[in-house]
Amino acid sequence: MERRSRCVWVMLLGVFLLLIGSAIAQQQNSQQPSPASQNPQSPEKATPGEGKPARSGESAPSMKPEPASAPKDVVIKGGTLLTVTHGRIENGSIYLHNGKIAAIGKTVNAPAGATVIDATGKWVMPGIIDAHSHIALRDDVNEPTNPVTPHMMMKDAFDYEDRAIYRALAGGVTTSLLLHGSANMIGGQAIVIKHKYGLGRDELLFPGAPQSIKFASGENPKRVYGSRNQLPATRMGNFEVMRQSFQEAREYMRSWDDYEAKVKKGDKDAAPPKKDLKLEALADVLRGKLLVQIHCYRADEMLTEMSIAKEFGYKIRAFHHSLEAYKVADKIAAEGIAVATWPDWWGFKYEAWDGIPWNAVISLHKGARVVIKSDSEDVTRRLNTEAGKIIHYGNVSEEDALKMITLNPAWVLGVDERVGSLDVGKDADITIWNNYPLGSNALVDKAIIDGEVFFDRSLPGTGLTHLKEAQ
Amino acid sequence: MLKRSLVAVVLLAAAAFAQSGEKSEVIALRGGKLLTVSHGTIEHGVLVMQNGRISAIGGANTAIPKGAKVIDVTGMTVYPGLIDSETHLGLTEVSADRMTNDELEPSDEIMPHMHVADAFHAETALIPVARINGITNAIVAPSEGDTLPGQDAFIQLDGKSAPEMLLVRDIALPLNFTGRQRRNQNFDQAKFPFTRMGMAAQLRQSLIDAQDYEQKLNAYEKKKSGPDAEKAGAPPKRDLKLEALLPYLHGQKPVVLAAEEADDVQTAMDIAKEFHLRVIFNHLTHASSILDKVAASGFPVIVGPIYEQPKESERYDAVFRLPAEMQKRGIKIAFASFDAHQVRNLPYAAGYATAFGLPPEEALKAITLNPAQMWGVDKDLGSLDTGKVANVVVANGDPLDVRTDVKHVFIDGAEVPLVNKQTELRDRYWK
Numbered sequence: 001m002e003r004r005s006r007c008v009w010v011m012l013l014g015v016f017l018l019l020i021g022s023a024i025a026q027q028q029n030s031q032q033p034s035p036a037s038q039n040p041q042s043p044e045k046a047t048p049g050e051g052k053p054a055r056s057g058e059s060a061p062s063m064k065p066e067p068a069s070a071p072k073d074v075v076i077k078g079g080t081l082l083t084v085t086h087g088r089i090e091n092g093s094i095y096l097h098n099g100k101i102a103a104i105g106k107t108v109n110a111p112a113g114a115t116v117i118d119a120t121g122k123w124v125m126p127g128i129i130d131a132h133s134h135i136a137l138r139d140d141v142n143e144p145t146n147p148v149t150p151h152m153m154m155k156d157a158f159d160y161e162d163r164a165i166y167r168a169l170a171g172g173v174t175t176s177l178l179l180h181g182s183a184n185m186i187g188g189q190a191i192v193i194k195h196k197y198g199l200g201r202d203e204l205l206f207p208g209a210p211q212s213i214k215f216a217s218g219e220n221p222k223r224v225y226g227s228r229n230q231l232p233a234t235r236m237g238n239f240e241v242m243r244q245s246f247q248e249a250r251e252y253m254r255s256w257d258d259y260e261a262k263v264k265k266g267d268k269d270a271a272p273p274k275k276d277l278k279l280e281a282l283a284d285v286l287r288g289k290l291l292v293q294i295h296c297y298r299a300d301e302m303l304t305e306m307s308i309a310k311e312f313g314y315k316i317r318a319f320h321h322s323l324e325a326y327k328v329a330d331k332i333a334a335e336g337i338a339v340a341t342w343p344d345w346w347g348f349k350y351e352a353w354d355g356i357p358w359n360a361v362i363s364l365h366k367g368a369r370v371v372i373k374s375d376s377e378d379v380t381r382r383l384n385t386e387a388g389k390i391i392h393y394g395n396v397s398e399e400d401a402l403k404m405i406t407l408n409p410a411w412v413l414g415v416d417e418r419v420g421s422l423d424v425g426k427d428a429d430i431t432i433w434n435n436y437p438l439g440s441n442a443l444v445d446k447a448i449i450d451g452e453v454f455f456d457r458s459l460p461g462t463g464l465t466h467l468k469e470a471q
Numbered sequence: 472m473l474k475r476s477l478v479a480v481v482l483l484a485a486a487a488f489a490q491s492g493e494k495s496e497v498i499a500l501r502g503g504k505l506l507t508v509s510h511g512t513i514e515h516g517v518l519v520m521q522n523g524r525i526s527a528i529g530g531a532n533t534a535i536p537k538g539a540k541v542i543d544v545t546g547m548t549v550y551p552g553l554i555d556s557e558t559h560l561g562l563t564e565v566s567a568d569r570m571t572n573d574e575l576e577p578s579d580e581i582m583p584h585m586h587v588a589d590a591f592h593a594e595t596a597l598i599p600v601a602r603i604n605g606i607t608n609a610i611v612a613p614s615e616g617d618t619l620p621g622q623d624a625f626i627q628l629d630g631k632s633a634p635e636m637l638l639v640r641d642i643a644l645p646l647n648f649t650g651r652q653r654r655n656q657n658f659d660q661a662k663f664p665f666t667r668m669g670m671a672a673q674l675r676q677s678l679i680d681a682q683d684y685e686q687k688l689n690a691y692e693k694k695k696s697g698p699d700a701e702k703a704g705a706p707p708k709r710d711l712k713l714e715a716l717l718p719y720l721h722g723q724k725p726v727v728l729a730a731e732e733a734d735d736v737q738t739a740m741d742i743a744k745e746f747h748l749r750v751i752f753n754h755l756t757h758a759s760s761i762l763d764k765v766a767a768s769g770f771p772v773i774v775g776p777i778y779e780q781p782k783e784s785e786r787y788d789a790v791f792r793l794p795a796e797m798q799k800r801g802i803k804i805a806f807a808s809f810d811a812h813q814v815r816n817l818p819y820a821a822g823y824a825t826a827f828g829l830p831p832e833e834a835l836k837a838i839t840l841n842p843a844q845m846w847g848v849d850k851d852l853g854s855l856d857t858g859k860v861a862n863v864v865v866a867n868g869d870p871l872d873v874r875t876d877v878k879h880v881f882i883d884g885a886e887v888p889l890v891n892k893q894t895e896l897r898d899r900y901w902k
Contacts, residue, residue, distance in 0.1 A: 163783050170787040219567075326900050346893070347597065347812040349567035356893040362901045378778045381787070385819065388873040395876075440822030440872045441831075462786055 071115040073097055074451055079119030084126055084402050084421040096428040099450035104422055119432050126421050127174025127429035130380050131340050131409035132320050132373035135164035142181035144224050148245045150281035152188025154178050160201040164377050169195040169455050171381035172444045174429040177413050182216035182295040183224045185241050189213050192413050194449050198466030210414035216295040218351050239304055246312040249282035291317040291414050297351035299327040306335055318412045323355035326362035333367035338412050340371035343389040361394025371412055372404040388438035401438055497521045499535040502545035508840045509854035520861035520884035528855050550870050551854050552607025552862030554842040555817045556773045557807035560598055560611055561591040574614040580652055581677045583715040585621025587611045588640040593633040599891030601814035602628045605864035605877045615647045615729055618674050625846055629882040644719050646726040648739040678746045681716035722749045729753035733761045751845055756790055762800055771803035771845045777820055788827055795828035805842040822871030834871055
């Protein structure tokens with residue numbers, strides 16, 4: 001009772017501060033979140049996967065007042081639109097309303113007062129989505145103290161001021177999945193961010209995005225724990241650790257089911273089992289609440305991962321790296337699992353020895369959903385050229401190549417209804433390029449997120465629109 | 472001195488290239504767009520290869536010898552074989568496995584008597600992988616963990632054995648001053664050299680020791696050939712380490728001076744000047760503030776990797792822009808993959824630099840003629856000119872574009888099959 005009243009008080013204080021904050025912000029015409037506008041409750045509210053998606057300028061989680069510069073209506077005019085889902089529109093237009101794509105076509109009906117972005121002679125495509133990134137996590141990518149750490153929340157280490165977010169944005173990336181590392185068979189839970197560099201932490205979180213969890217396999221867990229003479233030191237150990245963990249999670253769920261059944265029957269003496277964060281997180285995997293993203297290289301490991309998933313009744317969303325996916329792509333495709341890979345990395349360790357640059361195209365032809373991702377602070381800045389390589393290695397269509405860095409990673413993240421193509425109703429996350437974006441010589445002129453320009457190459461300094469240079 | 476050194480290198484190269492030229496088939500490429508690099512673009516051109524060399528190049532009317540094998544390359548682009556100015560090809564197989572790596576001798580910072588030619592593994596699986604994107608020649612360098620890690624070799628990416636592929640052994644000596652050559656950074660267990668001061672002092676001392684060594688040798692020789700020959704005594708003990716430095720102290724061969732930050736570049740330049748070293752700069756990734764000084768030195772630069780991150784305070788494209796900024800100042804640049812497994816991506820770095828202002832023809836030059844000149848092999852390589860070695864690439868588009876697929880590679884005028892370990896796996900599983 002006492003706790004609840006304190007909560008209410010904090011909430012009231014929050015609303016009060018917010019009012020003051022927004023007043024100050026309006027006065028200063030500030031684009032920065034003022035400290036007073038930080039809602040003490042927003043971290044809980046903003047937990048992805050809970051509540052309905054909230055838009056900037058509407059309600060929580062973003063308690064910051066809409067920046068004065070954010071235009072309600074924007075029209076991008078005159079470019080070649082690469083829609084991803086319905087081909088090219090030459091000399092087309094897109095109408096953005098309240099951060100969403102409201103219309104797209106040869107011409108659009110936009111209000112007279114709309115801000116016009118002239119894209120004549122330019123290329124317009126959805127913002128790039130990187131389905132495998134470890135930027136903005138400082139050095140806290142791995143919790144390498146136990147091979148099973150599903151309760152690690154990457155959000156707790158999220159360094160939203162990391163310049164890497166900006167540099168990726170300048171390369172056209174508007175959304176990223178920030179994953180736990182691959183030291184552990186079962187790692188931590190990821191966050192999905194939008195690259196709204198310069199804004200506050202919660203404004204960078206992708207509202208309503210489902211929660212993903214990182215698994216790994218192969219040489220990394222073997223090396224990390226094997227070098228300490230701990231389990232796992234082999235692939236046998238790797239997979240047994242997983243089975244053991246899910247077995248414990250099953251028993252944990254059963255103990256709670258038993259307890260709740262007793263309570264339901266009116267048993268007032270029933271004692272609740274101990275709440276265990278780790279087992280709770282594993283239970284969420286078994287309950288299907290988490291998208292499972294698995295780091296793996298070898299074909300045999302992918303098959304074993306699939307059989308364990310079947311045994312314990314959860315689904316795998318994507319195999320990451322998956323350099324040997326081409327060897328078993330039909331089986332991967334049959335399970336509806338995506339292949340998130342690099343175009344041409346190989347040879348840096350034994351499990352990468354059979355990597356070939358045709359992995360993406362073979363997997364595509366066998367029916368898998370293919371993603372090109374970075375896993376690199378460098379490569380995330382130029383995923384467009386990485387997708388272009390798949391045209392070289394396999395002659396895939398423009399649409400297929402584009403999908404690998406837009407709509408397909410959006411699906412891996414569970415946000416394909418929201419982003420990843422130029423379609424009406426989707427978030428207005430759009431990049432404008434000076435040259436054909438799948439070639440070697442293209443630069444991002446503007447990166448737009450939720451209808452607002454966050455990067456503009458023509459500006460002096462960083463090109464950022466929401467960062468005070470003094471920061 | 473510079474002239475003398477060039478003559479020396481050219482002689483070495485000429486000897487190496489003399490091995491080639493036994494291939495008897497005459498091949499003519501007809502109808503392609505020839506990017507000559509040295510004298511512009513020829514549309515619908517003809518290029519003839521004979522005895523391992525380019526025997527003719529010109530427009531559609533260029534005579535094709537009778538009996539030549541004619542390959543129609545209409546719609547294709549034809550350009551010189553690409554030259555990668557720093558690789559570790561033949562020194563590594565699986566990066567994570569130490570037993571397959573011969574990239575660095577870590578027992579001392581000063582190891583100029585190491586020769587990568589001694590470790591070069593001609594049958595490496597990595598060379599055919601690099602080759603199918605049109606890379607035909609490369610520098611093989613030790614990695615950068617030592618101040619003087621040993622001498623580079625210049626290779627051709629085809630041949631049945633190491634001697635066939637090693638065109639120039641000991642072509643240059645890397646001189647690394649990036650701050651990463653110190654052995655440990657634990658103050659309590661510090662071992663000399665622990666600082667940049669220490670590394671610079673150690674390097675200077677080595678160069679001075681080599682000069683002294685040479686003086687002693689010369690004094691002995693002089694005495695021995697003079698009237699007091701009997702009093703000359705025993706010759707000075709031969710020291711391979713110091714001996715290895717002599718061609719570089721004479722400026723006969725270049726040192727490849729690797730530094731990243733502006734201050735390191737200048738410290739290393741000071742040392743190079745003190746000892747009259749002939750320099751090819753390497754990296755200069757964070758030295759944009761002193762490019763005018765670099766230009767004034769007249770020395771060329773292996774630029775990059777341009778994919779290095781800029782400093783935190785810098786604009787996102789501070790490093791991407793470097794090649795263009797250097798070229799604008801008249802600095803001769805070359806690109807390198809600085810890698811082994813990803814040598815095939817060399818042209819894409821040059822291509823990416825064009826997005827940031829490097830003219831495309833200059834970008835192509837920086838992976839062909841510029842490195843050929845820098846390494847003293849431009850008599851034979853680097854452009855499509857009559858008389859040069861027929862290292863020629865045919866592709867379906869712009870050589871610098873990631874989408875472009877290489878269709879033919881000729882080395883010494885003979886077509887090299889575009890197969891490797893990876894194409895075998897592709898063909899096995901892509902059914």
